Amino acid sequence: MSPAVRPPGPAPIIIIFCSYNYIISYYVLTKHAILKIVLINLYLMKILVTYLSKTGNTKKIAEAIYGEIDCEKEIKQIKEVYNIDSYDFIFVGSPIHAHGVNGQVKKFLISKCKGKKIAVFITHATPEEYSEEIKEATKEVAKEADLVGLFACQGELAFGIKTFMKLLIGTKLRKYAKGDNSQRQPDEERVEKARIFAREIMKKISS
Numbered sequence: 004m005s006p007a008v009r010p011p012g013p014a015p016i017i018i019i020f021c022s023y024n025y026i027i028s029y030y031v032l033t034k035h036a037i038l039k040i041v042l043i044n045l046y047l048m049k050i051l052v053t054y055l056s057k058t059g060n061t062k063k064i065a066e067a068i069y070g071e072i073d074c075e076k077e078i079k080q081i082k083e084v085y086n087i088d089s090y091d092f093i094f095v096g097s098p099i100h101a102h103g104v105n106g107q108v109k110k111f112l113i114s115k116c117k118g119k120k121i122a123v124f125i126t127h128a129t130p131e132e133y134s135e136e137i138k139e140a141t142k143e144v145a146k147e148a149d150l151v152g153l154f155a156c157q158g159e160l161a162f163g164i165k166t167f168m169k170l171l172i173g174t175k176l177r178k179y180a181k182g183d184n185s186q187r188q189p190d191e192e193r194v195e196k197a198r199i200f201a202r203e204i205m206k207k208i209s210s
């Protein structure tokens with residue numbers, strides 16, 4: 004019986020996108036009926052979500068982001084992170100304290116994230132429409148890192164702090180506390196925005 008002969012013509016190329024992290028390409032070389040399978044970019048990333056959170060707002064966002072990550076992942080408080088070498092990408096989260104990221108997070112960003120691919124997420128009592136300065140200050144702190152994205156959203160100002168601020172008669176802080184509208188933030192709408200942010204970042208870093 005004569006062997007089956009494939010008609011002449013270009014070799015078919017099938018590319019299957021399995022997930023963000025896998026691109027499997029099958030090259031079927033036909034001339035001599037050799038089947039060659041090449042796996043391109045079968046690259047499993049390891050991602051860390053790390054954060055600092057005093058009253059739970061930033062933690063809520065961290066968990067939402069973590070839930071959207073579709074590869075090997077870890078979530079840790081920033082004080083538990085000693086070495087970041089084994090991670091391909093890091094989401095770093097911080098509350099805003101005195102117009103900038105928390106001091107511990109700042110130290111982490113400056114000393115550990117130089118040249119590292121990261122995304123930063125912050126929560127602050129200031130409404131988002133007035134958070135431009137806060138975002139700029141955050142970018143400045145992360146300037147030595149390879150910052151792929153920044154997410155910012157409102158987070159409830161703790162009751163104790165707010166009460167204390169209101170006692171500071173004649174100060175800007177008192178005025179600020181009186182005008183505060185951050186109660187119950189981040190709400191589900193903001194958490195959903197954080198999930199969308201995480202998915203966008205995942206797309207960016209795996210393409």
Ligand SMILES: Cc1cc2nc3c(=O)[nH]c(=O)nc-3n(C[C@H](O)[C@H](O)[C@H](O)COP(=O)(O)O)c2cc1C
Pocket residue numbers: 055056057058059060061062097098099100101102103126127128129157158159160161164
């Ligand atoms: C000491 C302190 C300072 C703060 N300073 C600011 C500030 O400068 N600007 C702001 O928008 N929010 C400020 N906030 C509010 C927090 O950033 C906000 O409530 C945040 O969501 C808290 O996050 P956490 O629950 O993860 O700790 C401050 C809160 C505290 C406790």
